[in-house]
Amino acid sequence: MIYRFNNEDSSNGFKVNAADQKAYSGGDFKGITGKLDYISEMGFTAIWLTPVFDKEEKGYHEYWINDFYEREEHFGTIEVLGGSLA
Incomplete structure (x- = not known):
């Protein structure tokens, strides 16, 4: 699970709540x-x-999923993974 594994970009770390198991971590x-x-x-x-x-x-x-054409904003840009969603 991406949102629980490792955080290397604090700029996308908004609405973080490690105490809430259902919230972004x-x-x-x-x-x-x-x-x-x-x-x-x-x-x-x-x-x-x-x-x-x-x-x-x-x-x-x-x-x-809300939108299969948009990435989860907490994860950063898709280019970091070397690809695109299109």
């Missing part, structure tokens, strides 16, 4: 790409991300 795309070596060192050759799309507020599992 700070992880982002830079947090994922910044830990790829760490993930690889554990022996993993692939990762499966939860959806990156705009989701309902407090849609903690990230599967309550």
